[in-house]
Amino acid sequence: MLQDTQNTPLLAGLEAGGTNFNCVLARDPRTILARARFPTEKPERTLAKVLAFFREESARLDPLGAMGIASFGPVDNNRASPDYGRILNTPKRDWVHIDLLGWFREHLGVPVNLETDVNGAALAEQRLGAAQGIDNFIYVTVGTGIGAGIVMGGRIINGFTHPEVGHMRMSRDANRDPFPGCCPFHGDCLEGLACGPALELRWRRPGTELPPAHQAWELQADYLAQMCANLTYCYAPERIILGGGVMQNAFLFPLIRERVQQLLNGYGPPPALAHPDSYIVPPALGGESGQLGALLLAQQQLHGNPPAA
Amino acid sequence: MLQDTQNTPLLAGLEAGGTNFNCVLARDPRTILARARFPTEKPERTLAKVLAFFREESARLDPLGAMGIASFGPVDNNRASPDYGRILNTPKRDWVHIDLLGWFREHLGVPVNLETDVNGAALAEQRLGAAQGIDNFIYVTVGTGIGAGIVMGGRIINGFTHPEVGHMRMSRDANRDPFPGCCPFHGDCLEGLACGPALELRWRRPGTELPPAHQAWELQADYLAQMCANLTYCYAPERIILGGGVMQNAFLFPLIRERVQQLLNGYGPPPALAHPDSYIVPPALGGESGQLGALLLAQQQLHGNPPAA
Numbered sequence: 286m287l288q289d290t291q292n293t294p295l296l297a298g299l300e301a302g303g304t305n306f307n308c309v310l311a312r313d314p315r316t317i318l319a320r321a322r323f324p325t326e327k328p329e330r331t332l333a334k335v336l337a338f339f340r341e342e343s344a345r346l347d348p349l350g351a352m353g354i355a356s357f358g359p360v361d362n363n364r365a366s367p368d369y370g371r372i373l374n375t376p377k378r379d380w381v382h383i384d385l386l387g388w389f390r391e392h393l394g395v396p397v398n399l400e401t402d403v404n405g406a407a408l409a410e411q412r413l414g415a416a417q418g419i420d421n422f423i424y425v426t427v428g429t430g431i432g433a434g435i436v437m438g439g440r441i442i443n444g445f446t447h448p449e450v451g452h453m454r455m456s457r458d459a460n461r462d463p464f465p466g467c468c469p470f471h472g473d474c475l476e477g478l479a480c481g482p483a484l485e486l487r488w489r490r491p492g493t494e495l496p497p498a499h500q501a502w503e504l505q506a507d508y509l510a511q512m513c514a515n516l517t518y519c520y521a522p523e524r525i526i527l528g529g530g531v532m533q534n535a536f537l538f539p540l541i542r543e544r545v546q547q548l549l550n551g552y553g554p555p556p557a558l559a560h561p562d563s564y565i566v567p568p569a570l571g572g573e574s575g576q577l578g579a580l581l582l583a584q585q586q587l588h589g590n591p592p593a594a
Numbered sequence: 595m596l597q598d599t600q601n602t603p604l605l606a607g608l609e610a611g612g613t614n615f616n617c618v619l620a621r622d623p624r625t626i627l628a629r630a631r632f633p634t635e636k637p638e639r640t641l642a643k644v645l646a647f648f649r650e651e652s653a654r655l656d657p658l659g660a661m662g663i664a665s666f667g668p669v670d671n672n673r674a675s676p677d678y679g680r681i682l683n684t685p686k687r688d689w690v691h692i693d694l695l696g697w698f699r700e701h702l703g704v705p706v707n708l709e710t711d712v713n714g715a716a717l718a719e720q721r722l723g724a725a726q727g728i729d730n731f732i733y734v735t736v737g738t739g740i741g742a743g744i745v746m747g748g749r750i751i752n753g754f755t756h757p758e759v760g761h762m763r764m765s766r767d768a769n770r771d772p773f774p775g776c777c778p779f780h781g782d783c784l785e786g787l788a789c790g791p792a793l794e795l796r797w798r799r800p801g802t803e804l805p806p807a808h809q810a811w812e813l814q815a816d817y818l819a820q821m822c823a824n825l826t827y828c829y830a831p832e833r834i835i836l837g838g839g840v841m842q843n844a845f846l847f848p849l850i851r852e853r854v855q856q857l858l859n860g861y862g863p864p865p866a867l868a869h870p871d872s873y874i875v876p877p878a879l880g881g882e883s884g885q886l887g888a889l890l891l892a893q894q895q896l897h898g899n900p901p902a903a
C-alpha cells in the first residue's frame with residue numbers, strides 16, 4: 286500500500302492503559318513520527334501531559350486530522366450511548382466517569398474514535414499483525430487484568446457494552462489450587478485466578494521470578510486453556526492471539542496448546558483441532574498493538590469507517 | 595405490516611430437529627397455511643416424507659418461492675464453505691455429511707437458506723417474539739442438547755462455524771454433584787451437566803417427573819446461572835431468552851435470575867444488573883420459534899438479505 290504520506294493528515298493515537306498512557310503520532314501507522322509515555326496518575330495530570338505532547342508535536346509537524354483512543358476498561362464504547370467515551374466503574378476511583386473522548390475532542394478540536402484497549406489491539410493485529418487475512422479471531426491480553434477483543438466476520442463484536450471475558454467462571458480444584466482468586470467481584474473467576482497479580486499473590490513472588498519448571502506454570506496454562514476452550518465453543522474463531530505481560534513467557538504456548546487439545550477432546554471447529562500451532566499464537570506486534578490500534582481507530586474516524594459491528 | 599399476501603410467494607419452512615422434522619408453509623410467517631411433522635428416522639425416509647409434503651401442498655396452493663431450514667447441529671452454516679448446508683459430525687451417524695440444503699434445492703428447485711435451529715429460533719424471537727426491538731440478545735435452548743443463537747448489533751454471530759456454547763466448562767462441586775456428566779466428549783461440560791438427558795441420568799427419572807421442590811432444580815438453576823453469567827461477560831447482551839423442553843418448568847426462571855445476580859455480584863452490563871426480570875426471560879413463541887425462524891430464513895433468501903454477520 287503506497288501512499289503520498291506528505292498529503293495524508295496527521296493522526297494522534299493514544300493507548301490509555303492502567304499503568305501508562307502511550308502517545309503516538311503518524312500519517313501511516315507503519316511510520317511513527319513521534320512518541321511519548323506518561324504514567325497513569327490523577328486524570329488531570331495525565332490528561333494535561335498527553336494534551337501538551339500532542340499540541341507541541343502537531344505544532345511542529347502539521348495540524349491533526351483525527352485522534353484514536355484505545356482505552357483501559359470498563360469504558361463506554363457504544364457510539365449510540367450518551368456516555369460514549371467515558372470511563373465506567375473501574376477500581377481506579379479517580380478515573381470513574383472521566384470523559385476521555387470528550388476531553389480530547391474539545392481540547393484538540395478533532396474527531397475522536399474510542400474503543401477498548403483490547404479491541405484496538407485486535408484491530409492492529411488484524412491489519413498489521415498476526416491476524417492478517419483472518420476474519421474470525423480473538424485477541425486476549427493476560428496482564429494486570431484479562432480481557433479480549435473479538436473480531437467475527439471481520440468486525441469487532443460488542444454487545445450493549447464491550448465483552449469482559451476475563452470474568453468467566455473457571456473449574457478450580459481447591460486441593461490443587463487453594464488460592465481463592467483475587468477478583469474483587471468474583472474471587473476465582475478467570476482474571477481472579479490467572480492475571481499477573483494472581484500469579485504474584487498465589488506464589489508470593491512476581492511472575493517474572495518464577496522459573497519455567499515451577500508448578501505455577503502448569504496451573505496457569507490450565508486456566509488459560511479453559512479460557513481458550515470456552516472461547517472456542519462460544520465464538521468458533523480461526524485463531525486466538527494471546528498477548529500481555531504474562532504471555533511473554535513463550536514456554537506457556539506449548540503447555541496451553543496441549544491442554545486445549547485435551548479439553549476439546551477432538552470436538553470443535555476445524556481450525557482449533559487441525560492446526561493447534563497456528564490456532565493459539567503470540568501477537569506479532571508485541572507491546573505496540575494498543576498504540577497502533579489507536580492510530581488505526583483515528584484513520585477509521587477520518588474515513589468514516591467505524592470498526593464496530 | 596399489511597401485505598397483499600395473495601401476491602406474496604409461498605415459503606417453505608423446515609425445522610430439522612433431532613427428534614422431529616417440522617414443516618410449515620406460509621406466505622407470511624404469521625399465517626401458517628399448512629403444517630406437518632415427521633419423526634427423525636433414516637435420512638432417506640424422513641427427507642422423502644418432507645419433500646412429498648412440500649410438493650403436494652405447493653401443488654394445491656401455489657409454486658414455492660424459497661425454502662428456509664433451521665437445522666440441528668453441528669451443521670455447516672458458513673455460506674462460503676463448499677460444505678454449506680451439510681450436517682457435520684453428529685452422534686446421529688446416519689445423518690453425518692447429509693447435504694440437507696443441496697437435497698431440497700435440487701428436488702424443490704428453489705433457493706434454500708439454512709441456519710442452525712437456534713439461530714433460526716433467535717431470528718424468530720427477534721422479529722416476532724421476545725427480542726423485538728432488541729439488537730443484542732441470546733436465544734438458548736435447554737433440551738436434548740444445549741445450544742445458543744447469538745445476535746449482536748442485530749445480526750446473527752457466527753465464527754468459522756456456528757458457536758456451540760453448550761460445551762463451555764462449568765464449576766462443579768463433586769461433593770454436591772457426584773454425577774460426572776453425560777457429554778460424550780467432555781463429561782461435565784454445561785451440556786453434560788444440564789441438558790434434559792443429564793437431569794434424567796442424574797436423578798434416575800425424567801425431568802418431567804421431578805417435583806418443583808426437588809433438589810434437582812437448585813443444581814440445575816446453578817449450572818444455567820453459570821452459563822448466563824458466562825454469556826453475560828462474553829457478549830454483554832441486553833436479554834437472554836431461555837427456551838427448550840427443560841425451561842418449560844417456569845419456576846426455574848426466578849431461581850436462575852437470583853443465582854445470576856449472586857454470580858455477577860454487582861459487576862456487569864447495565865441490562866443484566868438493573869432489570870433481572872426482563873434480562874432472563876422465556877421465549878414468546880414457545881415451540882414455534884424454530885419453524886417460524888425457518889420461514890423467516892426463506893423470506894430473507896427471497897429478498898437477498900442473509901441473516902448472518
Ligand SMILES: Nc1ncnc2c1ncn2[C@@H]1O[C@H](COP(=O)(O)OP(=O)(O)O)[C@@H](O)[C@H]1O
Nearest residue numbers: 302304428429430481482492493529530531533
Ligand atoms: N514476563 C512476565 N512473567 C509473568 N508476569 C508478568 C511478566 N511481565 C509482566 N507480568 C505481569 O503482568 C502484569 C502487567 O501486565 P502488562 O500486560 O505488562 O500490562 P497491563 O496489563 O497493565 O497493560 C503485572 O501483573 C506483571 O507482574
Ligand SMILES: Nc1ncnc2c1ncn2[C@@H]1O[C@H](COP(=O)(O)OP(=O)(O)O)[C@@H](O)[C@H]1O
Nearest residue numbers: 611613737738739790791801802838839840842
Ligand atoms: N417439562 C420438562 N421438564 C424437564 N425436562 C423436560 C421437559 N420437557 C422436555 N424435557 C427434556 O428435554 C429434552 C427434550 O428437549 P426439547 O427441547 O423438547 O427437544 P429437542 O432439544 O430434542 O429439540 C428431553 O431430554 C426431555 O426429557
Ligand SMILES: [Zn+2]
Nearest residue numbers: 452468471474
Ligand atoms: Zn471477576
Ligand SMILES: [Zn+2]
Nearest residue numbers: 761777780783
Ligand atoms: Zn461437551
